[in-house]
Amino acid sequence: MTDWIIVPVVLPAAMAASIVLVARFDLALQRTLSLATTVFLLGVAVGLFLLARDGVPRPYLLGAWPAPFGIVLVLDRLSALMLVLTQLLALLVLLYAAAGWDRQGRHFHALFQFQLMGLNGAFLTGDVFNLFVFFEVLLIASYGLFLHGAGVRRLVGGFKYVTINLLASTLFLFAVGTIYAVTGTLNMADLALKAAQVGPEQAGLLRTGVALLLVVFAVKAALAPLHLWLPGTYGVAAPPVAALFAVMTKVGAYAILRVHLAVFGGAGSPAIGLVEPWVVPAALATLVLGTLGVLGARSLQRLAAYSVLASMGTLALVLAVPTSAATAAALYYLVHSTLAAAGLFLVGELVAERRGAMRDELVPAPPFPQLELLAAGFLLAALATAGLPPLSGFLGKIWILDALRGRSAWPWLWAAVLVTSLLTVLALARAGSLLFWKPAALAAPAADPPPPRPRPLVPLVATATLLALPVLLAGFAGPLAQELEATARQLYARQSYVEAVLGPSSPPAPLER
């Protein structure tokens, strides 16, 4: 059964290659292969999630090399949760894109599968250098997807996006090298053991390496002041691609959880207490800047991009708190904000393609077809994004506020979360009234409205499903909360993780450095 752990990494890789080689000129076959793979992967992810629910981390030894000498993948509750979230989002985005967006450039489906391979690998790996490799895989695929259907704006923005990520990758290597130089290992379980044995003369060096790694993950998670790449990327990419990218910032958040809080957060580690003093101010700045961006955005897609930024700020506020109660709240908001942001991107594009030359600019325009339906969809997406009841954004924010209570300066953190929520509500209400109410007030449409073109139903269904998920998250919040609390507790149960990967009777080898 544990052999299935490798499937979410190997299957998309094989399928991406086959799509390029076999189905290069046959878009219908590409769609079939890609959709079938993603459906299957969702099934595998759900299976792995159920498998991981017993609370035992399961290592998969690549090439059967024993840890820590070989590379391991580790399935635990957290990685299984991220797998399910990724496949679910990917399937809905792919359904949306397969209705026509994939025709705008070549190799969309191959790149999409490579992207899935990188994401799944990053969530499953139990080795820090392997994490770097999977980061590169998902970034390479994301460069291709970002440039999909390229225009001038995307090419100019693409260079900046690639450059900032290459710089971050270089920094990642410096960090990994420093950590290896001190501990002599890169296996996460082994690192958790060795970090506690590092002597005082080497502790500063290890802290430096771990702090560098925090900078790298902060770039990925778009925390201020390293967030400037995000609006120009998410606001410009093809909307289905931007919707998929909603999960990419969460890879950075996941990596901070896994590496900084779980691996280097154990008793005796010199890198303990590194995250909170740095990440909380950065998160506050991200939240404020993101909300200002939401207020100032002139198109729906840029608004959605800045809302991703604001939600990363909210998430990082509670992510930095190293207790399992706070981490459970962070995980709930992580799942919610990924789905809500993707929903907002897709609704925005549905509106944009019906408004003709106006696209999704926030200016009044004549009425467009299916206005009421899309207004309802936008309302759902906006409620979820702003965090208003009754959807999961509200529950997520309440839970975050509760988790923050008692931390240093918590009244200020509360004030920031509440005031930015209010401003987001204002911005979204203004955008909604401009898009959906102003048209009704404008003069009647031209005498001869063009005959309605048949519109594909699949994108509507995909978007509606995506928007229904925050409703489900709110409806099943109780069982989900228990699940996430168990996930957070398992993350901090370092001993069982180490024993699962390195074997039960692992006397820590002395540190020879």
Added chain:
Amino acid sequence: MEALVASGVGVLTAVGVYLCLRGRTFPVVLGLSFLSYAVNVFLFATGRLVVGRPPIIDPAAPGYTDPLPQALVLTAIVISFGMTALVVVLALRGFLEAGSDHVDGREPRDERR
């Protein structure tokens, strides 16, 4: 030897950072290359600088050198090589489409002829 390698990494990084902060694409690409050279040498040194020892345990040899950083460097070289190729193509396409490779997406006013 330590001083030489350390100052080499330092100089390469400084050059790389300086070039990455320039406003046009070509110096930035060069800067990224310099940074990747710097990190390769740095990774190589993380296994400690050892001369004339085999990278495997050999009873006849007086010791061994850590083989893992060499594997890491190899991976890093392959990735940075591919990335440099991609970023060069991207810079070129962007320049051809936008007519300028300045970071602002257009020529600064004082340099325009």
